[in-house]
Amino acid sequence: MADKLSKIEKRTAYALILPAILLVFSIILFPIFANIWISFKEVELKDIRIPEPRAKKIIKSIPEDLTKLKIVYKLRNSSLLENITDVKLKDKLPANIEFINIDPRCNFKSRTLSCSFGEWKAKYRENLEFIIYNVNGNSIDKKSLKSKKPKLSGKADNILLTTNFTLNNFKKVFFKNDFKDLLLTTFYFTFFGTLGAIIFGVLAAQLVNQKFSGRTFMRSILLFPYVGPVVALAYTWTLLLDPNSGTLNAILIKFQILDQPINLLGQKYLTFQFLGIDLKLRLALTTVIFFEIWRYFPLAFLFVLARLQAIPKDLYEAADVDGAGPLNKFFNITFPQITAIISILFMIRFIWNFNKFEDIFLLTGGASGTRTLPINVYEQGFAISNIGMGSAVSMVIVLILIIFMILYFKLIGKRANEL
Amino acid sequence: MNYKSTLIYLIISTLYLLTLKLVWIILSVLQGLEMTSITLEKNLILGLSISLLSILFGNKINLLIKNLGLSLVFTYFFYIYNTVAPIWFYFGIFVIYLFFLNNIKNYDLKYLNKPHVIETTIFKYITLFGIVFFSLVILFPFYLMLITSFKTQASLLMNPLDFSLDFTKSFKEFFKSYFVVFKTYNFSRYILTSTIVSIGTVIITLLFAIPAAYAVARLNFFGKTFLSTSILIIYMFPAIVLVIPLYTIFSQLGLRNSISGLLIVYTATTLPVAIYMLQGYFKSIPKEIEDAALIDGHNWFGIILKIIIPLSLPAIASVALYVFMIAWNEFLFSLMFLDNPKTFTLSRAINYLSGDAETPRQFLMAGSVIVTLPILLIFIYFEKYLVGGLTSGSIKG
Numbered sequence: 001m002a003d004k005l006s007k008i009e010k011r012t013a014y015a016l017i018l019p020a021i022l023l024v025f026s027i028i029l030f031p032i033f034a035n036i037w038i039s040f041k042e043v044e045l046k047d048i049r050i051p052e053p054r055a056k057k058i059i060k061s062i063p064e065d066l067t068k069l070k071i072v073y074k075l076r077n078s079s080l081l082e083n084i085t086d087v088k089l090k091d092k093l094p095a096n097i098e099f100i101n102i103d104p105r106c107n108f109k110s111r112t113l114s115c116s117f118g119e120w121k122a123k124y125r126e127n128l129e130f131i132i133y134n135v136n137g138n139s140i141d142k143k144s145l146k147s148k149k150p151k152l153s154g155k156a157d158n159i160l161l162t163t164n165f166t167l168n169n170f171k172k173v174f175f176k177n178d179f180k181d182l183l184l185t186t187f188y189f190t191f192f193g194t195l196g197a198i199i200f201g202v203l204a205a206q207l208v209n210q211k212f213s214g215r216t217f218m219r220s221i222l223l224f225p226y227v228g229p230v231v232a233l234a235y236t237w238t239l240l241l242d243p244n245s246g247t248l249n250a251i252l253i254k255f256q257i258l259d260q261p262i263n264l265l266g267q268k269y270l271t272f273q274f275l276g277i278d279l280k281l282r283l284a285l286t287t288v289i290f291f292e293i294w295r296y297f298p299l300a301f302l303f304v305l306a307r308l309q310a311i312p313k314d315l316y317e318a319a320d321v322d323g324a325g326p327l328n329k330f331f332n333i334t335f336p337q338i339t340a341i342i343s344i345l346f347m348i349r350f351i352w353n354f355n356k357f358e359d360i361f362l363l364t365g366g367a368s369g370t371r372t373l374p375i376n377v378y379e380q381g382f383a384i385s386n387i388g389m390g391s392a393v394s395m396v397i398v399l400i401l402i403i404f405m406i407l408y409f410k411l412i413g414k415r416a417n418e419l
Numbered sequence: 420m421n422y423k424s425t426l427i428y429l430i431i432s433t434l435y436l437l438t439l440k441l442v443w444i445i446l447s448v449l450q451g452l453e454m455t456s457i458t459l460e461k462n463l464i465l466g467l468s469i470s471l472l473s474i475l476f477g478n479k480i481n482l483l484i485k486n487l488g489l490s491l492v493f494t495y496f497f498y499i500y501n502t503v504a505p506i507w508f509y510f511g512i513f514v515i516y517l518f519f520l521n522n523i524k525n526y527d528l529k530y531l532n533k534p535h536v537i538e539t540t541i542f543k544y545i546t547l548f549g550i551v552f553f554s555l556v557i558l559f560p561f562y563l564m565l566i567t568s569f570k571t572q573a574s575l576l577m578n579p580l581d582f583s584l585d586f587t588k589s590f591k592e593f594f595k596s597y598f599v600v601f602k603t604y605n606f607s608r609y610i611l612t613s614t615i616v617s618i619g620t621v622i623i624t625l626l627f628a629i630p631a632a633y634a635v636a637r638l639n640f641f642g643k644t645f646l647s648t649s650i651l652i653i654y655m656f657p658a659i660v661l662v663i664p665l666y667t668i669f670s671q672l673g674l675r676n677s678i679s680g681l682l683i684v685y686t687a688t689t690l691p692v693a694i695y696m697l698q699g700y701f702k703s704i705p706k707e708i709e710d711a712a713l714i715d716g717h718n719w720f721g722i723i724l725k726i727i728i729p730l731s732l733p734a735i736a737s738v739a740l741y742v743f744m745i746a747w748n749e750f751l752f753s754l755m756f757l758d759n760p761k762t763f764t765l766s767r768a769i770n771y772l773s774g775d776a777e778t779p780r781q782f783l784m785a786g787s788v789i790v791t792l793p794i795l796l797i798f799i800y801f802e803k804y805l806v807g808g809l810t811s812g813s814i815k816g
Contacts, residue, residue: 006639012719013638016630017646020690023627027687028653031664038664048670160667207549218550220802221557223809227798228561229748231766232787235773236564239780247563250579251445294556302810325535326542348655355657358750362770374659381663382755394660405652 032398038391040165045385051079051156053087053120057149059142062131066139068100073128073150077120084124087117087154094144096135103128120154169392177376177393186372188282189289189360190353194346196293201300201345202338206330208301209308219305226298234362237291241265268369284368288360295359300345307341308334347408351401373397424536425474425528431544432523433466438551439515447508449582461500469493473520477527486524490516522547561791568596568785575780596785604772604782605760606789613747613765613790616678620685620746621739624693627686628738632697633723637709647698654691658751661688666755676759684752689742696741696808700734701727733804740801741808747794765790 053075060070073091077084089106091113099108106115115128134140173179208219225233240248243263252258262270262283270283311334319329357374360366366375373393381390440462444452469489476485494513530536566582567575574581591598600606634640635647665684666675674680704727712722728735753767763771769786772778798805 009638010640013634013640013643016634016638016719017640020627020631020694021646023683023687024653024690027665027684028656028661028691031661031668032656034664034668035660038667043667048667050671158671160671203549204553207546207553210546212546212550214550218554220799222553223798223806224557224561224795226809227744227794227805229750229766229787229790229794231748231750231769232564232791233560235769235783235787236560239567239784240560240563245576245579247449247579251448254448254580299809302806306810323534325538327538351655352657355659357659362750374657377659377663381666387663387667390663394663397657398660401655401657405655 035391035394035398038160038388039169039395040167041160041388042166042168043160043387045382045387047081048160048387049078050158051077051082051084051122053084053089053152053154054078055089055150055152057091057146059145061142065133067137068131068133069140069142069145071130071132071145075117075120075124075126075128077122077124079122079156081122082156083122084120084154084156085118087120087152089113089115089117089150089152091150092148093132094141097132097140098135100131100133102130169388170395172389173392173396182371182373182376185282185285185369186354186374189285189292189356189370189372190350193289193292193296193353193356194349196289197296197349198300198342198345200293200297201302202304202342204297204301205304205308206334208305222301223298225295230295230358231362233295234291234359238265238363241287265364266368282369284364285370288363288370291363292353292356292359296349296353299349300342303341303345304338307338311337343411347404347411351404351408354401354404355397373400421532421536424531424540427537428474428526428531428540429467429470431540432470432519433463435522435544435547436466436469436515436519437462438548439519440512442551442555443511443515447504447511449580451581451583452504452508458500462497465493465496465500469516469520470523473523474526474528474531477529482524486517486520489520564784564787564791568781568788569593570781571595572779572781596781597789600782600785600789604768604786606765606768606786608761609763609765609768610789612678612763616681616685616764617743617746619678619682620689621742623682623686624689624742625735625739627690628693628697629728629735630723631690632694632701633719633727635694636698636701637706650691650695654695658688662751662755665752669756675756676762678762680756681752681762681764684756685746685749688752689745693738693742696738697731697734700731704730733807736801736804737808740797740805743797744794744805744808747790 054077056074058072058074060072062068062070073089075089093111093113095111097111099113102108103115105117106113108114113130132140204222208215208222212218240246241264243249243261243266246261248264249258249261253261264287265284267283270281272279272281315333316329319333324332355374356372357378360370360372360375361378364370366372366379371379373396377390377394377397379390380386380393472489473485476489490513493516494509497512498509533539562582566584569584570581586593635643635650669675669680674683708726708730709722712726717725748766749764750766750770753764754770757763757767760768760771765786769783769790772783772786
């Protein structure tokens with residue numbers, strides 16, 4: 001009985017899970033394997049379209065003889081690069097029609113015209129012409145002739161399915177793509193973006209954990225940047241920071257803090273003197289990092305606040321009895337309680353910021369020194385139209401990611417489930 | 420009198436008052452106030468003296484009278500020391516003084532002698548500064564977005580600092596950008612697409628996720644532990660890695676530029692999070708209820724439908740809202756998969772508008788308001804559930 005029940009249980013479990021697994025497998029896992037496959041191929045955007053034979057039917061009347069018509073099939077190979085073999089055409093014509101001249105590649109039987117052309121080279125074009133007449137001697141109904149479209153079939157190599165592999169993409173990624181700069185920018189962006197978001201998150205959480213009027217209102221507001229759509233927020237920031245008519249520059253100039261507008265999103269470096277040393281700051285990248293912090297500190301805030309509110313009150317009361325000041329309380333009670341959550345947040349946010357695409361893409365499009373690895377995937381794949389290269393770059397991301405994940409699970413994997 | 424703590428209190432509170440005033444001045448300048456320079460020294464002296472007077476008076480006189488009186492007197496001093504401005508500006512200053520005095524009402528000479536008073540003061544003011552700082556930094560971009568959508572191109576270019584709204588305009592003129600965005604740029608279609616895609620994603624995700632989460636939470640089967648670990652790993656996989664292969668596959672299958680293609684991708688990417696969130700909640704439901712139902716002759720389907728779903732409605736609401744938010748805000752896949760304006764979602768449409776440098780910015784901002792407002796309203800209305808969803812699922816995103 002128990003055995004039978006557990007069998008049913010197993011079967012039910014598989015039935016319940018299967019739809020979800022199939023979907024996730026086909027849309028997430030399969031593409032990841034496909035990505036490995038593509039990254040070893042030299043594929044461009046225009047190669048993705050499978051070559052197919054095409055035909056356009058044109059009907060022309062012959063003025064001297066109304067019982068006859070001319071049919072022209074404009075044939076072509078849709079691909080400029082690939083050949084198509086075994087091309088066949090089939091077209092069904094209305095009743096009582098006969099051909100005067102028929103191409104040797106074609107035959108006409110039981111109202112159906114079928115032709116087999118063999119191989120079409122790339123860019124192949126031909127106009128196939130026939131003259132037809134009506135057996136009854138009446139004029140032919142053009143409309144019914146036009147209404148049916150010819151059917152074509154053919155075999156073509158799908159460039160994605162061939163087995164020509166090459167390492168060229170990876171060679172280019174590592175040696176011709178400013179790889180070092182790319183990696184450095186990505187890490188700079190990720191590290192400071194994550195760190196900043198956590199610092200501001202802790203500050204905000206500490207703030208909301210105090211008692212003051214309007215506290216719940218403040219808590220809602222603090223989550224706005226994360227809840228709002230990235231497109232709207234990024235464009236608002238571009239408007240705010242615009243050098244010519246942006247509000248921020250206008251305010252700074254109005255109060256005489258700046259005398260020249262500063263292009264926060266379009267200037268690669270800002271050189272300034274500090275203690276007599278010339279320093280260079282990656283300005284556009286720093287601005288993008290601030291946007292990133294602005295958008296994601298609410299998350300850190302939310303997690304840290306949840307932790308803070310779970311700290312037992314009597315710990316603080318005991319500290320009060322011992323005469324501890326607020327600073328003492330923060331470092332000896334609060335801080336040890338939130339280090340665990342901070343380390344988990346840091347690891348997870350680090351992984352996520354490492355893959356951030358939209359924010360940078362919308363603010364700068366990867367210009368002025370803000371090109372990170374994910375931006376490069378898009379650039380290679382869609383701006384330069386080199387799908388293979390794009391895949392190779394994203395494979396590099398996956399590899400780095402796997403290293404992070406192993407680290408993550410080694411260090412704090414078990415704690416993640418307690419969140 | 421404790422000189423050290425008094426001095427520190429005076430300095431910090433003066434700085435705080437100055438910050439409040441500065442924020443008010445900036446906001447006033449945006450409403451068209453002409454004020455090119457602030458006399459910093461005089462304002463410092465004003466701030467120091469009001470804080471000093473407040474602690475000297477202490478609670479010797481009625482708090483309300485003290486606050487009102489001091490505010491009135493100092494607003495008058497402020498009026499004398501600074502350039503002429505309209506009456507509403509001074510009213511704002513008056514309110515700031517009142518607010519400030521209310522913040523420091525606990526401070527008097529006795530209080531400043533207490534232990535740890537310096538630390539407490541610093542902590543208190545960090546909180547106060549924090550409130551001002553965070554509200555300003557967060558709300559200002561939203562404020563800019565809203566105001567810009569009501570302005571005209573010419574006035575924006577002439578004076579980017581002019582945030583004042585002209586309420587004398589007719590209704591149609593006032594909401595002109597919105598009319599244009601709906602009529603010329605077809606935004607009603609995009610709103611519809613976005614709504615269909617988001618709600619569709621929520622429904623399909625829940626249909627797939629609830630049974631799967633139940634199985635993971637309750638049933639025993641081979642590969643269960645493997646499955647629950649893989650859920651966690653898969654949901655940390657980034658979208659940018661999926662973009663190229665999905666683009667090629669969808670191109671060959673003819674799924675690009677279609678709402679169904681978008682639905683499939685959104686569902687698949689949110690599914691692991693949804694399962695992860697739901698199974699955690701399902702585990703917390705006492706198993707005895709199900710056992711009883713099993714004995715009563717219900718099958719698994721009946722149990723999910725009649726027991727699990729009704730008992731976990733709050734969790735399902737959290738997941739639904741979270742998935743809705745992700746789908747509504749999603750940009751990367753809609754950028755990659757949609758290039759026919761007929762299938763655009765709102766986010767993609769705004770991105771498309773901005774691609775044309777000729778598009779006036781007030782139209783862009785009107786579009787941004789249209790995409791932001793629904794999600795913020797939903798967030799405010801269902802905050803409890805969405806926060807629940809965020810905390811359990813949004814390590815991702």
